[in-house]
Amino acid sequence: ANQCALICVPNQRLLSDETVATLRAHLDNGGSLLLTGEPGRFDENHREREVDAFADLRDHERVTWLEDTPERCPAGPEGRVTPLHPYLPEGHAEVAMAIMRAVPGGLPVDVTAGLYVGVGVYRTADGGVAVHLLNYANRERAKVNVRLGSDVAPSGRPELITPDEGTTLETAPDGSWDVRDLDTYAALLFRGE
Known part of the structure; x- marks a missing residue:
């Protein structure tokens, strides 16, 4: 395969x-x-x-x-x-x-962000998924939308991990995740089953 x-x-x-x-x-x-x-x-x-x-x-x-x-x-x-x-x-x-x-079947991860937001998606040892977001232009806070395919991430709300004050996580109306006011760095951790 x-x-x-x-x-x-x-x-x-x-x-x-x-x-x-x-x-x-x-x-x-x-x-x-x-x-x-x-x-x-x-x-x-x-x-x-x-x-x-x-x-x-x-x-x-x-x-x-x-x-x-x-x-x-x-x-x-x-x-x-x-x-x-x-x-x-x-x-x-x-x-x-x-x-x-x-990509057959569509992208497993879809991230909408500003031009200077870097994204890394990794599988964790427990079968979860970690989405890392890095705002290279952190003079301006960014809004980021993250959508993971159902075959990629476990269901449930991810944990937001960030050193930045004011960065929040909200569920978007379509079920994806909005990271608001990304200053420098954040990670979304979808825990494995």
């Missing part, structure tokens, strides 16, 4: 024959691929392939192909893209929508 439902291959022009075979096996085993640009155009020895490695998969039902490399980031100060001046990719919304459509 696949460890993940979707593998994203963002314009990886240089792919070994072994990597191409592994990605194809993922597809053969029921997984999905999100490809951008010209993945596999060259092999591991920098030789251009006569035919692109995935050319025959363009119409495959579990392959999403974004040809215009929407993950490309605009240049920052001095015309460079650096981690010191992070920018959202030019087509970030297109990439996000493609991922949401490409």
Whole structure:
């Protein structure tokens, strides 16, 4: 069985024959691929392939192909893209929508937040789930909405763990969870059975 439902291959022009075979096996085993640009155009020895490695998969039902490399980031100060001046990719919304459509059965976790809220979701030893939220732009408090699929988290209200005063947890009308006034850090702990 696949460890993940979707593998994203963002314009990886240089792919070994072994990597191409592994990605194809993922597809053969029921997984999905999100490809951008010209993945596999060259092999591991920098030789251009006569035919692109995935050319025959363009119409495959579990392959999403974004040809215009929407993950490309605009240049920052001095015309460079650096981690010191992070920018959202030019087509970030297109990439996000493609991922949401490409995952069979939908995303197991859906988090709606501001641009600078980082999210990590982890399974705990007791079978629970911990959702970590980090607000990198903590000059402004953020509102975050968290929805976990029924197959991901145990039922019941999660515990809110945070060092921040004023951060609260509320049940949204649709049954998801609203974390209000996230200052710096919070975790939602869904305890295992």
